[in-house]
Amino acid sequence: xxxxxxxxxxxxxxxxxxxxxxxxxxxxxxxxxxxxxxxxxxxxxxxxxxxxxxxxxxxxxxxxxxxxxxxxxxxxxxxxxxxxxxxxxxxxxxxxxxxxxxxxxxxxxxxxxxxxxxxxxxxxxxxxxxxxxxxxxxxxxxxxxxxxxxxxxxxxxxxxxxxxxxxxxxxxxxxxxxxxxxxxxxxxxxxxxxxxxxxxxxxxxxxxxxxxxxxxxxxxxxxxxxxxxxxxxxxxxxxxxxxxxxxxxxxxxxxxxxxxxxxxxxxxxxxxxxxxxxxxxxxxxxxxxxxxxxxxxxx
Numbered sequence: 700x701x702x703x704x705x706x707x708x709x710x711x712x713x714x715x716x717x718x719x720x721x722x723x724x725x726x727x728x729x730x731x732x733x734x735x736x737x738x739x740x741x742x743x744x745x746x747x748x749x750x751x752x753x754x755x756x757x758x759x760x761x762x763x764x765x766x767x768x769x770x771x772x773x774x775x776x777x778x779x780x781x782x783x784x785x786x787x788x789x790x791x792x793x794x795x796x797x798x799x800x801x802x803x804x805x806x807x808x809x810x811x812x813x814x815x816x817x818x819x820x821x822x823x824x825x826x827x828x829x830x831x832x833x834x835x836x837x838x839x840x841x842x843x844x845x846x847x848x849x850x851x852x853x854x855x856x857x858x859x860x861x862x863x864x865x866x867x868x869x870x871x872x873x874x875x876x877x878x879x880x881x882x883x884x885x886x887x888x889x890x891x892x893x894x895x896x897x898x899x900x901x902x903x904x905x906x907x908x909x910x911x912x913x914x915x916x917x918x919x920x921x922x923x924x925x926x927x928x929x930x931x932x933x934x935x936x937x938x939x940x941x942x943x944x945x946x947x948x949x950x951x952x953x954x955x956x957x958x959x960x961x962x963x964x965x966x967x968x969x970x971x972x973x974x975x976x977x978x979x980x981x982x983x984x985x986x987x988x989x990x991x992x993x994x995x996x997x998x
Contacts, residue, residue: 701826701827702748703747703748703749703826703827703828703829703848703851703911704748704749704750704751704826705749705750705751705752705753705822705823705826705828705829706744706749706751706752706753706828706829706830706831707752707753707755707815707816707819707823707828707829707830707831708737708740708741708752708753708754708755708831708832708833709755709806709812709815709816709830709831709832709833710725710727710737710754710755710756710757710760710763710815710832710833711755711756711757711760711805711806711815712726712757712833712834712963713726713757714726714834714963716963716964716965717729717963717965717968723759724762725756725759725760725762725763726833726834726963727760727763727833727834728762728763728766729962729968730972731962731971731972731975732972732975732976732979732982735766736833736834736836736962737763737766737833737834738766738795739836740831740832740833740836741767741798741799742798743836743842743843743844744799744829744831744844745798745799746842746844746845747842747844747845747848748848749799749829749844750799750800751799751800751802751822752799752800752801752802753802753803753804753819753822753823754801754802754803754804754833755804755805755806755814755815755818755819756803756804756805756806757805757806763803764801764803766795767795767796767798767801768796769793769796770789770792770793770796774792775789778792802822804818804819804822805818806818808924808933809924809927809931809932809933810932810933811932811933811934812832812934812935813920813923813924813933813934813935813937813938814933816830816912816916816917816920816935816938817917817920817921817924817933820917820920823914823917824914825914826914827851827911827912827913827914828911828912828914829844829847829909829910829911829912830909830910830912830935831844831908831909831910832908832909834961834962834963835907835908835959835960835961835962835963836908836909836959836960836962837860837862837907837908837909837954837957837958837959837960838957838958838960839954839955839956839957839958840956841956843860843908843909843954843957844909844911846952846954846955847860847909847910847911847952847954848911850885850911850950850952851911854885854948854950856913856947856948856949856950857910857911857912857913857916857939857942857947857948857949857950858910858911858949858950858951858952859876859888859891859906859910859939859949859950859951859952860906860907860908860909860910860951860952860954861876861886861904861905861906861907861951861952861953861954862904862905862907862953862954862957862959863903863904863905863953864900864903864904864905867897869905870894870895870896870897870900871894871896872894872905873894873905873906873907874891874892874893874894874905874906874936875891875892875895875900875901875902875903875904875905875906876888876890876891876901876902876904876906876951877889877890877891877892877900877901877902877904878890878901878902878951881950884952884953884955885950885951885952885953886902886904886950886951886953887948887950888943888949888950888951889943890943891906891936891939891940891943893934893936904951904953906936906951907959907961908959910935915942915947916935916938916939916942919938919939919941919942919945920933920935920937920938922938922941923937923938923941958974960974973986973990
């Protein structure tokens with residue numbers, strides 16, 4: 700079984716929910732405290748052994764490339780002038796550029812998250828890989844991608860990450876996977892339904908945030924693309940449904956010890972910033988006091 704060393708990140712969205720902020724700044728570069736959202740995702744990929752990361756981007760995304768590039772000489776000189784006090788900052792920004800091999804591809808094709816996969820096909824080759832998004836993620840221990848890779852290694856099949864739906868509105872926001880639970884938290888998938896509504900949902904397993912995929916996904920994506928009519932959109936789930944129809948095995952993994960963050964949603968983005976700030980020792984105490992005082996004022 701081949702080790703998974705490649706990943707594709709879809710990062711071509713317009714971020715319209717965050718306008719006007721995202722008119723000039725990619726939504727992926729919005730900060731969670733002191734790091735852009737996309738860096739958290741890259742760090743998780745690197746932590747599970749990914750070496751080559753393909754970022755499929757669109758226009759006005761140059762700052763993503765700049766972020767993962769070597770720091771400018773002006774910035775390096777400024778930090779060096781700060782002596783030992785600034786050395787940790789210099790080490791940190793130099794490390795960002797060396798985390799992985801980054802390849803940037805401009806997205807071309809129909810709208811939908813299946814297109815960035817096709818755009819990266821020539822770079823993936825005949826290898827299993829991770830496909831994920833640039834503005835949502837699951838914080839978990841062990842890391843969600845490690846949990847998914849472990850499931851892939853056991854079942855030698857594509858893996859969907861799933862979380863339990865928390866409210867009725869979730870059934871109108873996410874896709875849902877149905878099937879038999881073959882061990883606790885592992886589902887042998889037999890159907891995938893997009894935004895089914897609670898009444899028609901095959902389960903309470905919402906498919907969010909990422910996949911471990913095998914290279915045969917590309918064949919099914921091409922099939923799905925040929926079936927498009929007019930302005931229809933191409934989605935990865937279209938290909939996964941064709942795989943199921945061909946009796947290909949797909950499993951879903953309920954990510955343990957996890958919390959899902961949709962940083963592409965305004966309220967969830969604010970919540971994520973608060974939660975990640977509370978995880979930092981230098982901010983936790985003062986922020987907690989501030990939030991308590993703020994809540995008491997509302998009362």
